[in-house]
Amino acid sequence: MNLAETVTFGGGRLNRAAHLRGDAALPTSPDSRIIVLWRGKPLIDRGGLVRLTPDHPMLADAGPNRVLLGLVDGTPLSAADLSRWIPDGDDAPVDGFADTTRQVHPTLPEGPAFAELRSVMTDLSPLDAELAATARALVTWHGSHGFCANCGAATAMAQGGWQRNCAPCGRHHFPRTxxxxxxxxxxxxxxxxxxxxxxxxxxxxxxxxxxxxxxxxxxxxxxxxxxxxxxxxxxxxxxxxxxxxxxxxxxxxxxxxxxxxxxxxxxxxxxxxxxxxxxxxxxxxxxxxxxxxxxxxxxxxxxxxxxxxxxxxx
The missing domain is CATH 3.90.79.10 (Nucleoside Triphosphate Pyrophosphohydrolase)
Structure with a gap:
């Protein structure tokens, strides 16, 4: 198909830098940047996906783990999950067709907001769309695969978020598609x-x-x-x-x-x-x-x- 790589979420040409996934320090290095999601909704502004510095105060509400997405113009880019943050007046909006709500974090009260990806996907650049899709898929997978399917023990994130390991039985688990x-x-x-x-x-x-x-x-x-x-x-x-x-x-x-x-x-x-x-x-x-x-x-x-x-x- 002539337009195959113009499909949304495809064609961003992200450098996934798999060889760097074992470097646990990359997501917190000063020159790295982090995109954040709340209940699967990326933080966006008029310029697209927001990229935070590792010391941004918003990340105090994020979980401890970061998923290494890859390199963008040589800069390590990771994703963090803010789902444990509870906005004021939150009524847990339904995800999907009906969710047109946007949530603003108090550290950026006049700026960007968390938005349902399906409602903004056509507004994003090919690279930002690929980043958002990758981050959402990985963060969602980690949220539902915290325990080993083989023995039931808790698993730990590894390989920059592209793997979970079970210490008791030695199994490795990988994101599914x-x-x-x-x-x-x-x-x-x-x-x-x-x-x-x-x-x-x-x-x-x-x-x-x-x-x-x-x-x-x-x-x-x-x-x-x-x-x-x-x-x-x-x-x-x-x-x-x-x-x-x-x-x-x-x-x-x-x-x-x-x-x-x-x-x-x-x-x-x-x-x-x-x-x-x-x-x-x-x-x-x-x-x-x-x-x-x-x-x-x-x-x-x-x-x-x-x-x-x-x-x-x-």
Missing amino acids: DPVVIMLVTHGNSVLVGRSPGWPAGMYSLLAGFVEPGETLEAAVRREVFEETGVRVGPVRYLASQPWPFPASLMCGMAGEATSTAITIDPVEIEDARWVTREEMADVFAGLHPDIRPARPGAIAHHLLHGWLADRLD
Whole structure:
């Protein structure tokens, strides 16, 4: 796909500097910088991700560990988690579509704020988007993997946050990424779209689903589409991918050619599915369709549909 590396969270070209992950002093060296997250929400201002010095007073509210993200123009950049900080009047807003709230830390009362990443991802530079996605995925993983899956003992962060070690049984644990197929399934001049319960009214997107153990991407496309809609898919090919840190997926954009068109939805999986012509989808993107809203800008579904409309999938 010509625009594969323009997908949000991809193409930032971060130098991940894996050879430096064993240097525990890097995140606290005076020339290093730290980005911070609160409940998965990065601290941003009009210039993008905020980078704090290691001695910034805000970090007093952070957990003790830092995740080394890599080098940016030779400067070590790490991430810290401020989730234990409780803002005044905090009512624990719901993460996701409904969270438009922003939290301001008292050490920077007139400045930046913590914002839901999905609401600001298209405003960030490619590098800042990649940094935010990487930091969110790693911080979330550490928050839910504090104990060994083998013996149940507490684990300790290692390798700059890219590993957790269990001293009692000697196991090493690594951040996980779950592959998900998201499918641009077409038949002639039409594309198959669907919607899940709980989405904003009128929002439709491409079908998607997790890849199961022992399954290829191509097989997952055919299985997921048939399970959700009853539509059969023939030839399948890869288009592009997108890290999606909500919490830890890799969206594998695929193109598939439908060999049938009759739709029988699985109401457990989706709320609705329909075929939409290219002309209708152009109206959707223009905001002119009477009852369909486009996929979220910044999501790979939006990129794939835009590429299909522009005939730029190859």
